[in-house]
Amino acid sequence: MQDDLEAEAEVLLDPNTLSKDGTVALSTYSISEDGKYIAYGLSESGSDWITIRVMHIADRQDMPDKLSWVKFSSISWTHDGKGFFYGRYPAPGVEMDAGTETNINLNHQIYYHILGSDQSEDILCWKDPENPKHSLGASVTEDGKYIILGTYDGCDPVNKLYYCEISSLPHGLEGFRETKEMLPFVKLIDNFDAQYQVVANDGDEFTFLTNKNAPKNKLVRVNIKKPEVWTDVLSEHERDVLESADAVNGNQLVVCYMSDVKHTLQIRDLITGNLLHQLPLEIGSVSEISCRREDKEVFIGFTSFLSPGIIYRCNLASTIPEMKTFREISVPGFDRTSFEVKQIFVPSKDGTKIPMFIMSKKAIELDGSHPTLLYGYGGFNISITPSFSVSRLVLCKNMGSVVCIANIRGGGEYGEEWHKAGALAKKQNCFDDFIACAEQLISSGYTSNKKICIEGGSNGGLLIAACINQVRVNPHFITKLHELSSLSYVNIRIQYLACISLTCTVLQRPDLFGCALAHVGVMDMLRFHKFTIGIF
Missing domain, CATH: 2.130.10.120 (Prolyl oligopeptidase, N-terminal domain)
Structure with a gap:
């Protein structure tokens, strides 16, 4: 305080x-x-x-x-x-x-x-x-x-x-x-x-962020006392995901987009949606935006693979917004110039390009000798954006490891369509994407199958379990599930159970990985819904 x-x-x-x-x-x-x-x-x-x-x-x-x-x-x-x-x-x-x-x-x-x-x-x-x-x-x-x-x-x-x-x-x-x-x-x-989030209101006139007919989100305006007419303020972007919009400085907006799993910031007009300024920001993630409509300043939390944490103070009172560092976390002994981060795009089994970040010490030799940690999640419309991790940097610095983040389908990196492309009957896409990323790391010379470790937690734990197991299920099992749908718990989860069982009929790639870390994954598909949050 x-x-x-x-x-x-x-x-x-x-x-x-x-x-x-x-x-x-x-x-x-x-x-x-x-x-x-x-x-x-x-x-x-x-x-x-x-x-x-x-x-x-x-x-x-x-x-x-x-x-x-x-x-x-x-x-x-x-x-x-x-x-x-x-x-x-x-x-x-x-x-x-x-x-x-x-x-x-x-x-x-x-x-x-x-x-x-x-x-x-x-x-x-x-x-x-x-x-x-x-x-x-x-x-x-x-x-x-x-x-x-x-x-x-x-x-x-x-x-x-x-x-x-x-x-x-x-x-x-x-x-x-x-x-x-x-x-x-x-x-x-x-x-x-659809989803509706309040951005601002002038009396009865409300501006909402919504995915109504816009899987990458847009801004709309309506008079809540006369809700027959809704107008677009900021249309859906062709490629980037509109993550947030905050009113500030009277009639301005701080707008955050995610573009290829990296955040960008803009200042726009609240009334028209027109672009006023693009704020300078390095490759990374916006962790928080703090402002009020009455304020002329915005505080922006930022992090990346090589930045522990920065709070920027942005003054909107001047003609050109001024971005200054207000607070910055310093890690003793950490030299960011000793490391490098790359982003590549890996073709999956169906040709879809999957983003993957690769972090390592600078100028490593691509001879297949490096222990490699490959992390994935791919679910619930959650995006895995760049973040700072001391433990992962220790792996890179002291063990010569390579740390990779695969932004597979099922997450929210490219909006609701990307999420749905890795859910339910399309869940196999998640496993194919993750396997393709591992294969790319091996073929590019970063590592070998004996030196690659895969990791995920919760939904990511399920991902890891699926990728390391080689299972075939009798196709009559799906028919049996439908016959049992009169039971309430089966009926509730019938679609999800069926899609998981379907994916289990596909051969995954246990031979591709030397180690697997599956944290708190949903493994018991017949009983998990009985445990509190499991119902969701």
Whole structure:
């Protein structure tokens, strides 16, 4: 915490002091609009469950507020500083500690907590008992006028979107404590055909980032009181993925694109979408953009394979934006000039070009002698962008290793089409892409099959398991699965089970790898859905 950007920083909250064994972590936080309070969520022993506490910033004293059974939740304050919205699940009917349950979580709900009150008095703002598996998220618009409610079903990039004009409630939010009624949300988007994220609003005029008829995303505008007409503000790019857009400096936008797995930044006009400036940025990843519409400055978090972390301070008040380094992480003994990073594009089995980053010491001899680590994920529309890793650099520096990241299909590197090209019945594309990358490393002289190690975790663990196993499944097994579809758990996952089984009929390449590291992969396809998050 600092009084201004030039003042000396003070520690506001140090999670390292919250437990003797270091098992308590800070999961989320949000500061009230007036800067008087910070609401923060703590997680114990790696659990997804968090407990929300509130601190008075001036004297660093915790208030008595304590909110339990919170999971997958943000914290969004109303502008009057009286309280905040958050998401939670109903407490179980029997006494137990959060994190010890094995059943799935159902009936996510949105509450409003009034500062200084007991959780039992919180206002239930929204629930959807007809769809117990849906998850919810709520956020207050930057002008404080609306609360936006998002409803999500699983991990697909789609959501419903409702709004409530909280600034015009006759008795304020407190009035609902007495009536026990839910907030009068208006259903703007009431289906799961696309994703909608609020970028900015001027009263009733809202700008959204959406993938509606635009798998690489675009910006649209609509009057939420007259939702019949939607207009494009920034059309979908032919090749690059629009990852984010943030309003700043009145009517400007900071726009982040991903271009061949590398981020680029632009300043655009909020009203017209026209390009104003291209911000200078080296090859790497934008980790965070922090700004408000009223501000003339933007803070940009950046990292790359050879940059531990930089925060840029960009001044938009001048005619040409000024990008300066505000903070930079320094790693003692690390000389980035000793290493090099290349990006190549590898043709997969069907000819699709797969991006792959290759990091090593400079000017290594391509004689097939180098131990090589090949990492992949390829799922859930998640992009694996450049990031700094001390452990991987140690491999390169001290063991002469080569470290590679394969951006295979199933991820989000080229938008929703790239994701779908590696999902369900097309899952085999992920394995083909990964195998092609390994073959390229060998044929190019980086390594040999005995010296290549493949690694992945979670969905990437499944990738590794598939690539190292040589399995044939009786084709009648698929027919049998359909016959068993009357069973609820088979019916829920029938498509996924079927596609995994289909891929298992294909010969993978266990001979291609000398070592495999499969972390927390989904291996038991008949039972994984029974374990909490496995349902997604």
